[in-house]
Amino acid sequence: MPGGADLPYCRALNGLGNQRIKQFVSNGGRYIGLCAGAYYGSARCEFMEGDALMEVMGDRELQFFPGICRGLAFKGFVYQNEKNAKAVKLQVNESALKGIMGPPKSLMSYYHGGGVFVDAEKFEEQGVEILASYSADVECNSGEGKAAIVYRKVGEGAILLTGTHPE
Amino acid sequence: MNRFASSNLDKTLHGPEFKGTVEALEKDEEGRISFLRACLTKLGLEANHSSQLVPSPSPLQLTAWDLADLPDLLSKWKDIMVKTTENHVVIAGDNDIFNVEGLPEEVIPSPVTDTETIERKLESLNLLTFDSKNEVEDGNDRIIDYDKIVKHIYIHAETYPTIRETPKFNHQNFYLQLEKYAGSRIDKISFGKFLLYAEVITSTSTILEKYDPQPRLSPARESH
Numbered sequence: 160m161p162g163g164a165d166l167p168y169c170r171a172l173n174g175l176g177n178q179r180i181k182q183f184v185s186n187g188g189r190y191i192g193l194c195a196g197a198y199y200g201s202a203r204c205e206f207m208e209g210d211a212l213m214e215v216m217g218d219r220e221l222q223f224f225p226g227i228c229r230g231l232a233f234k235g236f237v238y239q240n241e242k243n244a245k246a247v248k249l250q251v252n253e254s255a256l257k258g259i260m261g262p263p264k265s266l267m268s269y270y271h272g273g274g275v276f277v278d279a280e281k282f283e284e285q286g287v288e289i290l291a292s293y294s295a296d297v298e299c300n301s302g303e304g305k306a307a308i309v310y311r312k313v314g315e316g317a318i319l320l321t322g323t324h325p326e
Numbered sequence: 327m328n329r330f331a332s333s334n335l336d337k338t339l340h341g342p343e344f345k346g347t348v349e350a351l352e353k354d355e356e357g358r359i360s361f362l363r364a365c366l367t368k369l370g371l372e373a374n375h376s377s378q379l380v381p382s383p384s385p386l387q388l389t390a391w392d393l394a395d396l397p398d399l400l401s402k403w404k405d406i407m408v409k410t411t412e413n414h415v416v417i418a419g420d421n422d423i424f425n426v427e428g429l430p431e432e433v434i435p436s437p438v439t440d441t442e443t444i445e446r447k448l449e450s451l452n453l454l455t456f457d458s459k460n461e462v463e464d465g466n467d468r469i470i471d472y473d474k475i476v477k478h479i480y481i482h483a484e485t486y487p488t489i490r491e492t493p494k495f496n497h498q499n500f501y502l503q504l505e506k507y508a509g510s511r512i513d514k515i516s517f518g519k520f521l522l523y524a525e526v527i528t529s530t531s532t533i534l535e536k537y538d539p540q541p542r543l544s545p546a547r548e549s550h
Contacts, residue, residue, distance in 0.1 A: 189369050241340065243344075246348075256364050259368060266358055291361070310368055317368075324329070324330040325330075325362045326328065
């Protein structure tokens with residue numbers, strides 16, 4: 160599920176659509192949610208709270224990340240225009256990627272409007288693994304930690320949600 | 327998985343800050359790829375290890391059940407074929423430019439006096455390559471504008487392509503089966519009479535949209 164905006168996804172897929180997605184993943188499928196797709200894949204989307212024009216706040220059905228995906232991690236987002244996009248540094252969680260060839264210790268990643276996975280560490284028991292965190296301090300309340308990219312096994316399948324655009 | 331790769335971002339599009347962003351990403355393209363590959367592996371997906379992710383378009387091979395029918399077909403192309411000053415024979419289609427090779431002598435167009443229009447068009451398209459190998463210089467994962475690549479059509483006027491030339495398609499066998507299918511009607515059927523084959527093409531939807539039907543390209547209006 161790519162970036163852009165997540166409300167259109169809600170309009171199109173709430174109810175039956177999301178049921179099918181959940182079933183697909185449970186049965187062994189994969190869901191990769193990038194930026195808007197990550198807000199959409201979390202239990203709650205909290206985007207630009209307090210901004211009268213841009214705010215998007217609401218519960219989401221997929222709940223692949225059982226908590227809140229909150230943005231902006233870094234200010235400057237506008238729709239339909241990349242000019243304020245940033246290259247942000249991510250710290251890779253080496254233990255989560257142990258045994259997998261090649262991941263660097265840190266990397267620069269394209270950022271524009273994505274969120275942070277609030278209190279991600281607290282969901283470890285529910286299978287949430289943080290694959291990378293924002294190196295710099297984020298500009299919204301990220302709770303414990305600054306999770307930028309999370310992974311979780313769901314049923315027979317698995318999900319990946321990203322606040323940046325590694326793709 | 328390369329929509330936001332620095333090679334696909336135009337650093338001149340916005341101000342100096344955006345330029346700086348793209349350049350910072352350019353420097354760490356390797357880090358991005360190895361991290362992304364690790365994430366996909368974690369998901370249990372198989373990540374491609376080769377650097378070229380998209381195959382280049384392969385040449386088009388023109389044949390006919392009866393190869394003697396080809397000159398007749400090709401003579402109908404005379405209006406749309408142009409011989410350039412560099413001795414290439416070129417067709418400027420609606421969407422693509424085709425370089426034609428292997429034309430029998432009798433249907434090679436004589437150099438037209440006014441090649442200016444086509445030369446100008448070729449120039450304006452800023453084509454990526456015009457050599458017969460049709461290779462695209464692509465060490466990185468840039469999204470390629472396939473309209474800008476010259477497509478090659480080889481005319482097989484003497485024999486069908488060998489299996490080595492078209493490893494994924496056996497022309498000999500195709501025409502053999504066609505004969506079996508058509509039986510005594512083999513001279514009368516239009517399906518399969520001419521075949522333009524390529525292993526990798528740029529866009530089937532473009533072909534269906536822009537080139538079908540092309541009465542100039544086939545003596546009969548065939549459904550594709």
